[in-house]
Amino acid sequence: SSDIPYYNLPLSGVFDLFSALRIRKIIREESIDIIHVHNFKTLFSIVYAKILSKKKPKIILSRHLIKKAKNNPLYNFLYSKIDKIIFVSNMAREEFFLSNPRIEKSKTLVIHNSIKPQEEKANTLNIREDNNISEYALLVTFTGRIVPDKGVDILIKAFSQLKPENTYLIIAGSGEEEYLKELNKLVVECNLSSMVIFLGFVKDISSLIAQSDIGVFPSVWREPFGLSIIEFMQGGKSVITTNNGAQKEYIINNETGILVEPGNAEQLSNSLKTLINNKQLREEIGQKGKIYFEKELSYEQFYKKIISTYNI
Structure with a gap:
């Protein structure tokens, strides 16, 4: 203000x-x-x-x-x-x-972090139209800082083990230039150039989430609390993330999301395969994650807890 x-x-x-x-x-x-x-x-x-x-x-x-x-x-x-x-x-x-x-x-x-409710607005981003992607294709999406701690290289390796048909890996965010070069090189080495899209920094994250099918957050460091994860939960999208940080406090494995070991490309690949091949499970996990977010992690609850702390 x-x-x-x-x-x-x-x-x-x-x-x-x-x-x-x-x-x-x-x-x-x-x-x-x-x-x-x-x-x-x-x-x-x-x-x-x-x-x-x-x-x-x-x-x-x-x-x-x-x-x-x-x-x-x-x-x-x-x-x-x-x-x-x-x-x-x-x-x-x-x-x-x-x-x-x-x-x-x-x-x-x-007090677990939260995010404000998404405002109703027209999408400013159209991933499919901008990249000639079919409306029937699946979008597996990572959002966040592009740094080694976030394990994006593990995600690319996991995706390369699948090479799923009619599925694209979307990587959104900015970060370390050298690491980005390594990731681009890895994409080429894995013959994934036609399946992996680097968007760079995206301002309209809500539009990106709305167009995505699965959110993946393969951090190799211990996340204190992952805001990107709960953004996808808020949007009703299924998520896969690692089990080495605070994610275990709000991701119930195979219910509100899927937890995998950090650095384990094979396990991540298997979890991706499960969600890619099972639309019903994908949507069930997304909806359970959304219900959990609204019940336990909503911004209204977060705000009340902070205000209550101010009244000490």
Whole structure:
């Protein structure tokens, strides 16, 4: 909204007193009650500002990583100044506490991420028309950052084991240039040039999802919480993803999606084959995923949980 004040601050970490002084002024002038931050680097200036202020706003941190907490005097000082830490998954919370940081678990909670409802609008993207694809062909789609952690190379290898008729692999997203070159080379080596389409960055993801049949997210790293996955669930599309991250917290294997081992191209290929060859199963999993999303992961629930946290 244009009437919300916006401030551009360095927020550069432990020695950033300039940002702290600016934030102290903002706290005083705007009568701030709550400050919600999303990483520890930002938190330093926020904590300094609170110490320097007469008004003492509550500090809430959202943790978006699966990573052990730093356990040293400096960070234990930060933990003592936080009112709540919100983790995006149980796995993220459990990993954080493995290093025994000096913060009470009662000051932490888990709120799964969500996405806003898709607005009704005309498609700005027509994959089939733009790429001369038959309306009867299946579209297997990956969306996200094109980086090694996302396992897109595993997906291409899995697809090459099938070479399914009348099926296309759509890869949407931008990322590391060298990795993209490797993927393009792999497509050529696997004789998949006519079956794999790189779209680059796609703004209208909802149009892409609507035209897709299967969403595949073969991450080889532990996903703290995969937004791309729940976008497909929201759209009623079946999904295949890996079982090494927080996906297990919202994907019930063979019900709301299919889980596979990370880096296992053969297992991924078999799961793709199952969904490609079984329209009924594909649609059932998509609908169950959508029902689960609406019941457990809707933006309305997410919003209520965040607001409830603000009322500490």
